[in-house]
Amino acid sequence: MNRWLLWMFLLCLPGPLWALDTEEIKSIPETAKVAHQYDDPLEAVARVPAFVTDSRIDQLIYYPCENCHTKGMVAPNDKVRTLELMHMEINLDHGKGRFWCTTCHDINQRNQLISLKKQRISFDQPYLLCGQCHFARQRDFFQGAHGKRKDNWFGPKKLTNCTECHDPHVPQIRARLPRKEPDPRLGLSIDNSDKHHRHQPWDQAKEEHKDEVHQ
Amino acid sequence: MKLIRFFIDCAKVSLSGNTAYWAWVSVLLFFISMGGFTYLEQMRVGLVITGMSDQVSWGFYVSNFTFLVGVAAAAVMLVIPAYIFHNPDAKRVVLLGEGLAVAASLMCMLFVSVDLGRPDRIWHLSPWPGMFNWPSSLLTWDVIVLSGYLGLNLAIPGYILYNRYQGTEYNKKLVFGAAVLSMFWAISIHTVTAFLFASNSARPFWASALVAPRFLATAFCAGPAFIILAFSVMHKVQAFQIGHKVIDLLSVIVAVSMQINLIMLAAELFVEFYAEGQHSASARYLFLGLDGKSALVPWIWSAQALNVGALILLMIEKTRKNYYFLALACVMAVIGIWIEKGMGFVIPGFIPTPLGEVFEYMPTWMEVKVALGVYGIGALVFTLMMKPLRAIQLGLLANPNLDLVAAKQLYEQREREALEQRIRGYETKIDP
Amino acid sequence: MKFTNNNLPDLGRRKAIRLVGMGAAVGMGALASGSSSLATPNMGNVSLADQVGSFFQDHYKRMSPEEIQEAIERLERKYKSKYQVEVKVGDPKPLPDVLFGYALNISKCQGYRECVKGCTAENNQSKDPNLEYIRVLEMDRGQMNLETADPYYPSTEEVPKPGKFYLPIQCHHCENPPCVKACPVKATWKEPDGIVVIDYNWCIGCRMCANACPYWARKFNWTEPNLPVDTVNTQTGYLSNRPREKGVMEKCTFCAQRSREGRMPACQEACPTGARVFGNLLDPDSEIRYVLENKNVFRLKEELNTEPKFWYYSD
Known part of the structure; x- marks a missing residue:
């Protein structure tokens, strides 16, 4: 009897998880606009220019992700692990270890991204996903102070998507070689060897202190 | 008709002379030809033959222009005593001074012209058919004041000489009026040239209220010094009899102007270096060097040494009255100010650039050759003008059979009589 | 020494010697000039009629639409013969109710110099040595002193470098432009859309404007520009990126040939970091207005009251 009850209890345990995965995920229509529901990611878009x-989808190599992930080839696996068969090139350096694939990719609907509140987001709208944490950047992005406007400065506005510049898995912009240095006039040459750099106050203080130690 | 004959006669005198004269003309022609052909090359390939760059966009040409504006303005130091105070010694040589002003302002215009990237479009720089950004652009002011000054200095002596050539008396009131005008005009050419630089708030080294007064001080120092030297040479080759009183007067002017100049230099140095801000970077480059670059440092210190040396020689009466020392002092003052006001003023204004880059400038030989050509033209014009001037003044043109010695005696006698008449005039005024 | 003015006897020989002497002086001068040591620049084959036409060409603002059209055709013929390629010279006019402004995010700029590259590809500047409108300064962090800036940071070292930030500078298109004041022939002026332009056919090359500019934005053609055919941008504007000639000044025009057609300037397009924001200052909904109203912005050398329309901001 006790044993039977224990089994029942154990069986019920994943229940809430099950419910979360299947029923609570809302599919957001593109035009949705609910004034009071501030956690709706599309709400941010509705109130900006x-x-x-x-489209980012056209640029993704593996898209549609479902081809492998839900059509029975690979079973969903939420476990944090080292990827060995596919996606080995992804070196997740974002969130300082707090994230796993399924933080942003919907484990059930692989063609979609997912917010922390389990709302599905298109791969074409990564700014909705990034904006969850980077809300200040997102505001600047919508208004034009972050990211970049493409092609024209008036008329229909096309913005560069977050993922066009940032690799979402390694979002830091990396150092690289710059283009050619400026030239002098034809026939003249640059002598930049003695360029002075003013000492910073802390450098100066350090040097003065060194002298004191010597004395 | 008579005017044309006047010019033909003048030209005839200009084109006659002994072997030494023609040798001198040939030397000038050599420099003019060298400069001219170098300038043709510059026209063909552009200002790339100079040492100028986007960093230092004005160089040797504008430096010499700046210096020569001072020389041109200095004629006023003879005009004032001659026409306003009727000083007889100054009157005798004032035409020489004005001739020098003509040559110097001509050279100024040539130096600005050779500095243009598109000399073929120089006609754009006119109210018609060009487009004149007056009164906003200081270069248009410079065009006006320089050509006006050139015109005045051609007109006044021309009018006087033409009258003497005809044997008539010139209208004294008219000349007085023109002299007063040219007096202010002389100040204006230098002030405007100073403002040409000082108007650039982007260049803190130039954007100083002291630039114009300092320009005037250096002009009235280098200019009269240059005139003293020119007079000494002309006296030496017996072209002209120069009275020592004029030389004394001019040497005192040189001394006083040099004192004023050095006081202003000291004031500038104090402001630049006491609380040395970012705007003092050019002064630091000029006097001490910046970022390991110090091409102008030896030049500016030599200039100051020459200036101080000249001042000492001029302040001691014994050396000032000694013509060898005076000549030495004048050479020192001219070279010192040529450096200080030319390259020593124009170039550091560009260094560092408004973006903080220290990029040095060194004139190329081509540039120096063009400049020598311009100086050659100036010297040739001055030489060609001096010949008929002397001939007319001595009455040789009116009376070709006159002997030179006799002519000089006649001339001096006439001067003496004029002076005595003036003194008598004063006496009657005092004691009617 | 007897003064002689019209003594003519026995002058034949003497005169001859004098003439020979002076001729020799002139000849020696010619030799000493060392002329024609440099190669003849490629000027193209321009017909006499076109040469005369361009010599007498009037100031842009004084030309009638027909005269401008003629001038443009002359230019197109010249470019055709010089570069063996059809160059189209347009003349886009300023748009109504537009005042251009630029903002640059210095916390985004990484110093890649991509803007410089984009600019020189667009604007037909002289190549090798490159004439560049944009100068990217590498600055020490912790200060804002341009004198410590290094514009020559090498292309062999990765940027951004630690302890450095990057400050690109180009023409600031001042509302109160000192260059326009300084130009003696009105060859440069501020258009109604705020762009400061140059009539390259009117400029006399005196460089007054370059001296007046506090941002070192103006660049001079010290010799005939070297523009290889494969680098020619054939879509040009009369007051902006058409190929220039020697002896005239040029500078950034906010790519008037693009911006007046609604497009972004080449530097904005080339910037890989999105540090550059360009737009219409008169449009309260424009990105540039958002930046100016919501970010902490500054301008260079504001104490000179030139009122630049080029702002810097940081996140």
Whole structure:
């Protein structure tokens, strides 16, 4: 009897998880606009100047992800692990270890991204996903102070999507070689060897202190 | 008709002379030809033959222009005593001074012209048919004041000489009026040239209220010094009899102007270096060097040494009255100010650039050759003008059979009589 | 020494010697000039009629639409013969109710110099040595002293470098432009859309404007520009990126040939970091206005009251 009850209890345990995965995920229609529901990611877009972005889906190598992930080839696996068969090139350096694939990719609907509140987001709208944490950047992005406007400065507004510049898995912009240095006039040459750099106050203080130690 | 004959006669005198004269003309022609052909090359390939760059966009040409504006303005130091105070010694040589002003302002215009990237479009720089950004652009002011000054200095002596050539008396009131005008005009050419630089708030080294007064001080120092030297040479080759009183007067002017100049230099140095801000970077480059670059440092210190040396020689009466020391002092003052006001003023204004880059400038030989050509033209014009001037003044043109010695005696006698008449005039005024 | 003015006897020989002497002086001068040591620049084959036409060409603002059209055709013929390629010279006019402004995010700029590259590809500047409108300064962090800036940071070292930030500078298109004041022939002026332009056919090359500019934005053609055919941008504007000639000044025009058609300037397009924001200052909904109203912005050398329309901001 006790044993039977224990089994029942154990069986019920994943229940809430099950419910979360299947029923609570809302599919957001593109035009949805609910004034009071501030956690709706599309709400942010509804209240900013209209814009479009180039489709990202066309640029993704593996898209549609479902081809492998839900059509029975690979079973969902939420376990944090080292990927060995596919996606080995992804070196997740974002969130300082707090994230796993399924933080942003919907484990059930692989063609979609997912917010922390389990709302599905298109791969074409990564700014909705990034904006969850980077809300200040997101505001600047919508208004034009972050990211970049494409092609024209008036008329329909097309913005560069977050993922066009940032690799979402390694979002830091990396150092690289710059283009050619400026030239002098024809026939003249640059002598930049003795360029002085003013000492910073802390450098000066350090040097003065060194002298004191010597004495 | 008579005017044309006047010019033909003048030209005839200009084109006659002994072997030494023609040798001198040939030397000038050599420099003019060298400069001219170098300038043709510059016209063909552009200002790339100079040492100028986007960093230092004005160089040797504008430096010499700046210096020569001072020389041109200095004629006023003879005009004032001659026409306003009727000083007889100054009157005798004032035409020489004005001739020098003509040559110097001509050279100024040539130096600005050779500095243009598009000399073929120089006609754009006119109210018609060009487009004149007056009164906003200081270069248009410079065009006006320089050509006006050139015109005045051609007109006044021309009018006087033409009258003497005809044997008539010139209208004294007219000349007085023109002299007063040219007096202010002389100040204006230098002030405007100073403002040409000082108007650039982007260049803190130039954007100083002291630039114009300092320009005037250096002009009235280098200019009269240059005139003293020119007079000494002309006296030496017996072209002209120069009275020592004029030389004394001019040497005192040189001394006083040099004192004023050095006081202003000291004031500038104090402001630049006491609380040395970012705007003092050019002064630091000029006097001490910046970022390991110090091409102008030896030049500016030599200039100051020459200036101080000249001042000492001029302040001691014994050396000032000694013509060898005076000549030495004048050479020192001219070279010192040529450096200080030319390259020592124009170039550091560009260094560092408004973006903080220290990029040095060194004139190329081509640039120096063009400049020598311009100086050659100036010297040739001055030489060609001096010949008929002397001939007319001595009455040789009116009376070709006159002997030179006799002519000089006649001339001096006439001067003496004029002076005595003036003194008598004063006496009657005092004691009617 | 007897003064002689019209003594003519026995002058034949003497005169001859004098003439020979002076001729020799002139000849020696010619030799000493060392002329024609440099190669003849490629000027193209321009017909006499076109040469005369361009010599007498009037100031842009004084030309009638027909005269401008003629001038443009002359230019197109010249470019055709010089570069063996059809160059189209447009003349886009300023748009109504537009005042251009630029903002640059210095916390985004990484110093890649991509803007410089984009600019020189667009604007037909002289190549090798490159004439560049944009100068990217590498600055020490912790100060804002341009004198410590290094514009020559090498292309062999990765940027951004630690302890450095990057400050690109180009023409600031001042509302109160000192260059326009300084130009003696009105060859440069501020258009109604705020762009400061140059009539390259009117400029006399005196460089007054370059001296007046506090931002070192103006660049001079010290010799005939070297523009290889494969680098020619054939879509040009009369007051902006058409190929220039020697002896004239040029500078950034906010790519008037693009911006007046609604497009972004080449530097904005080339910037890989999105540090550059360009737009219409008169449009309260524009990105540039958002930046100016919501970010902490500054301008260079504001104490000179030139009122630049080029702002810097940081996140």
